[in-house]
Amino acid sequence: MKQKIFTFLLITVVALSACKKLDNQPDIREFDKQQIDAYIKANGLNDFKADTTKDGTGTTGMYYKILMPGSGDTLKYSDKISLVYTLKTFDGKYVSSDTINNHMSEFLGHLTAANLPKGLQLAIHNLLQYKGASMRLLIPSRLAYGVNGFGSGSITNVNSRIAGNQSLDYYVHVIGNQNAYDDLVIKNYMTANNLTGFQKDSSDVNAKAHYWYKVTTPGTGTPGQINEFSTITTNYAGALLNGFVFDNSAATTATTLTPYNLIDGVEQALTKHAVTGTTISIIVPSALGYGPTAQTSIPANSVLRFEFTVTKVE
Structure with missing residues (x-):
């Protein structure tokens, strides 16, 4: 009987210790924030602004810089837009910088269906807002491709796959004329x-x-x-x-x-x-x-x- 009680107490202590370790791990919002803060510091991006748009229990966690303001009516999800963009992952293993190839014409509300990140769609609607405008945008992984990543092949292959939990550095221009x-x-x-x-x-x-x-x-x-x-x-x-x-x-x-x-x-x-x-x-x-x-x-x-x-x- 004493042996059983001792074994039960030992298992309980180990379980509590494991929970304590898990509790000390950052959640995905904290993880993304740490990665973005480090990326901003490493690349000298001091003039970026934090997106203050509310998103569930906090803000989106995106950072952005408007490179060229647009004009006209504010964009709605029902508007069809023409995009030119580049992107790269924070780990540098995926780079897509060819603006000749990275063209898209789609309804703003359908961008995610066209395999573009949710964060990009939100940022165009909430931050860029106008046709003819361009910006640089840092998207946290939870608003990018999440834990599963995107693409095919091994994550060790450069430019074939975006690894899971990777934040993205985007340039995007919404063409006006x-x-x-x-x-x-x-x-x-x-x-x-x-x-x-x-x-x-x-x-x-x-x-x-x-x-x-x-x-x-x-x-x-x-x-x-x-x-x-x-x-x-x-x-x-x-x-x-x-x-x-x-x-x-x-x-x-x-x-x-x-x-x-x-x-x-x-x-x-x-x-x-x-x-x-x-x-x-x-x-x-x-x-x-x-x-x-x-x-x-x-x-x-x-x-x-x-x-x-x-x-x-x-």
């Missing part, structure tokens, strides 16, 4: 790549968006030879501005196509500026491309670049 933004992207792209000789087609003064083009080989056909229903034989390639090639007939053999079936920017450029023998480079803003609808390998609201060599026109 898509056409103006695309035009600026094109100009910056041409400057960064030392592209000269491109002209902006402004033949339609009422158009809100304009493509840029450069004829590198004039061709020998008759001007106006190509119309929207012509059949042209061509070698061509289409790419994002980060160099990713999403379509490339030039790598195989020439193909035949009809301008009527092409995106508006390419159709207009070919019918206005190409003939038999022409080689032409075209940079197409998103409004004359696929617009806010993402395609396979082409994000929403993407600016596109095409190279065409026309070998035959029927």
Whole structure:
């Protein structure tokens, strides 16, 4: 009997000791706060503000800095917005900094369904608030991807998976005027790549968006030879501005196509500026491309670049 009582008391003491140790462990809010405080100190982010929005038993725990204020009506969850963003994890094992690839067009209330963090959705609604605005944002892990993380593969692989309990460092820009933004992207792209000789087609003064083009080989056909229903034989390639090639007939053999079936920017450029023998480079803003609808390998609201060599026109 004494042995049983002693054993029971020993188990009770061990259990109480275990509970005491667990009680001394930080909860997820405290853990995130410690990680964010350390990250802010390590990276000299002294001008960040704490989000004071109430969230359950406290505030969200997010920190932010408005880089560019926006204007207009405050954003509602029912508003469709166009986003450009970058992100990285605090541990540095996941970095996604390509703003050409990180485009999204979605209703603000649907961002989480599109696999973006809950914290980003809240911050756009509560803190950024306007189209045309941008900010840098630190999202605690509980408002990011939580204990399960995100992505596939081992957590030891760089850029394949966000580990569990990782807080995120986001840059996000909510585009106000898509056409103006695309035009600026094109100009910056041409400057960064030392592209000269491109002209902006402004033949339609009422158009809100304009493509840029450069004829590198004039061709020998008759001007106006190509119309929207012509059949042209061509070698061509289409790419994002980060160099990713999403379509490339030039790598195989020439193909035949009809301008009527092409995106508006390419159709207009070919019918206005190409003939038999022409080689032409075209940079197409998103409004004359696929617009806010993402395609396979082409994000929403993407600016596109095409190279065409026309070998035959029927």
